[in-house]
Amino acid sequence: MANIHFAKIEKKWQKRWEDEKAFEVSEKSKKPKYYVLDMFPYPSGTGLHMGHAFVFTLGDIFARFKRLQGYNVLYPIGYDSLGLPAENAAIKVGTHPKEYTANSMKNFMKQQKAMGWSYDWSRLVKTHDPEFYKWDQWIFLKMLEKGIAYRKKAPVNWCDKCLSVLANEQVVNGCCWRHEDSEVKIKHLEQWFFKITNYADELLEGLDKLDWPDRAKKMQRNWIGKSYGTEIVFKIDGKSWPIFTTRPDTLMGVTFMVVSAQHSKLMEIVTTKQKKEVESFLKKIKTTSEKDSDKLNKEGVFSGSYAEHPLTGEKVPIYVGNFVLADYGSGMVMAVPAHDQRDFEFAQKYKLPVVQVIRRENVSVKSYLMGASKINDEDLTKLNIEIIEKTEDGDRKIIIPKDKLNDYEKLIINKLDNGFWNEYLSDEIIFLFKHKNGKVERIILDKKSEEKIDKLASEFIGKKWTKSCVWKWLAENNFYTDLIIHEDFGKLINSGKFNGLESKEAKEEISKILQAKKLGKKTVNYKLRDWLISRQRYWGTPIPIIYCDKCGAVPVPEKDLPVKLPEKVKFGKGNPLETANSWKETKCPKCSGKGRRETDTMDTFVNSSWYYLRYTDPKNSKEIFDKKKANYWTPIDQYIGGPEHITMHLIYIRFYAKFLRDLGLLKFDEPALKYFTQGIVKASDGEKMSKSRGNVVEPLETIEKYGADTLRLALVSFGLPDADFNWNEKILLGSNKFLNKVYDYFSDFKSGKKDVKIDNKMNKSIELITKDIENFKHNLAVIKIRQLFDSFQNVKIDKNNAESFLKLLHVYCPYITEELYEKLGNKKLISLSEWPKVGKIDEGLLKAEESLEKTIEDINYVINLIKEKENKDVSKIFIYVMPNEVENFDSASLTKRFNKEVKVFAVNDSKKYDPEGKAKKAKPGRAGIYLE
């Protein structure tokens, strides 16, 4: 077998594609448009890695596929070239980020071209180009105008290694997203924000329309975190303090309040008496709380103040707690320990009362059977009562089936000693007291009956039964707690006039009453925060603002854009732009007085939030883009990228689209209709590929050794593209082998006759493969392509089918298919040809082939068997088939295949040779056979 000269072929076709501008497109086409987009790469110095090779190959396959299907496909590429790594390299190696970036890009481009990706290079976009980031600045000014961009002093996440602040989305487990070992600190700084929360609702609702993986949609929903609830006003010292809750139905169970330790108005609540204690508490949690990724212990301290319960007017103590978020809701919560796990933990720790106000239906009945020596275990098991624990003194913890509750009551009334009691918990805690005279009293525990129960209990056992004692007991024994402490909905108890209401009704009712009293209203809350865009770094888009002592923060006029990055700055000591004095000092655009430029730059996610639009009109120097062009190409029909971008990039890009739409520039709501997330390429040992582990496989090296087509084919053959997979050298070799066979077959191609069977198989394959590609099931499509090849590799097929086959393979292996397509006599590029059409499919014929295959299998099996058992070689094969199937069995080709004499008979052929009556074994679709 000849080895393919990949390098030569690759070079040849790269040049042809370039010379013919094969993949350059314009909006002046009659074909329908289709926008395929890969997330543009950050050009790092290390070059393209296998992960890149994989994603972009997926994109290229899809772009080529759509192109062949007759779409006007926009498949652009660019570089997300602003960003921290370039700057950090600058610090480390001493090069300027610009140089570093230029080198990286050069390196990238070479590799990208080698992979055979069919980009429209004429639309290349680089975000570090002032002609690009000029429009970042322009959008910023527009946002400022519309009140979307604003500046405020805020507690921000600070990473000591980045020497910059981070967006909320960039904080991972309390650490920096790029530096896992760098704890994020809280600093208070004046920073620029984008009011993404204005679009929270739309960002949430828009998800329904998108053809995205469920996982991605769910993650975004979760990130936006909309929750419906009620704002309830608690009065503290006559002042109103609203809090947010999703469970107003538990309002009557509030036993204390907790305010966040980071609350900005915390000290207004703390009394002078408690001040010292609170302060030392604050100090303590500052030093301990930070790194805990596990749930941290709930801790707190009494503030000294009390809040007024909006319904009962009762005084509720306020605690300062470490577990309440300052920036969610209002930074204070009403604590309902019976129906919130965190509140319960806190209540237990600080011995605060717990009041159950929601009762669940249909939960098992539990009882603690004290004393009751006359009741033996058999009595209980007879009633199907489960004894879960027995104490030394004969007490039993039991679970009673709901329907046996009456029987249980009867049993204990009969057998309980006079002058004793039993309590159990069904929907409520029920006490059965059996007096000395035999009278039985049944009392349900609530606030009113508490005193009476207390009295009776002390009469009976001589010591006081109090609620606090029960709670202590509960805490120690954990027996009833799961029935009382729960977060479920149910019916209200212990809630005065709301008793008996369902949670849902109670929510409405209580909200209504609060609203009437002006002490509350229904409201919504989001987890989503405004986007903090200020970064104290150099290699980003300068924020176009000039500070003036007289005029304040003045936007740079549009005509003065772009505000270019100064070249001469000092790296490594704080914010580099601070060191560019001649750049920093400028005139105030308003009063022409002394002005000072904003030295912060924008988060680089700003660039990727709209780059896809610039591709539609990349060289426009007058506008951000031509509206007509942009609206012709967009929205993106198929977006492809990593799962790590779901909560950052993909939220921001949607936000930007909505803002630009509101500016009147765009006509759509959602920028990316379909989104595909690829899996991660891991090393063959299942670990991440990394230099330190020494398990990295370099795309470029692989290309040199096996060819780009081999690499591309192998990458999609590993498994489903959206699942992670491990690198496997064998699959690479297998792919290479296959391509060699294909190359051999077609490079020496002589057209055969048209064949119905091959047509049929081809048509079926086209149908299935098209579907697979459409759904990104490339591993399956490749298998079908291989099977298709297997089916004809020993015969001559006609030119039409040959071309169809090459086109199917082309999306995966563009180079050799171009080469072979040319060898078939085509002058035009296969890249710009047409996807094969599905012709008529004869399912019957396919079945007939299947049955032929099965028969061949049978024959092979028996040949082996005879050889093994009798050590005889078979020389003649007789096949018996249904009369209508005879035509499917061509004895000549079978003779050739087995290199033995083959005779085919219809089962009803009276002249057939059949000494053992094997014809009787024949069934429709399966032949009978006899060998000798």
Add this chain to the structure above:
RNA sequence: GCGGGAGUGCCGGAGCGGUCAAACGGGACAGGUUUAGGACCUGUUAGCUUAGUGCUUACGAAGGUUCGAAUCCUUUCUCCCGCACCA
């Protein structure tokens, strides 16, 4: 804790109500070819059985729905990923 996904042969992985002992690859084994190795070709690869078309177990575990389940439902175990004190 919450949310998502997955558990199939020696391995990677198809199948997602009957056509399944399970595509396709890899590995292993046997045979052919070859000076040998490699490469290539042919076949076998749950168990039993019969010269194949038969039976029995199998699709993490246990139940259920159905004439029929790897496929649907319930419970449970394990693993992976994302979010995480969001009131």
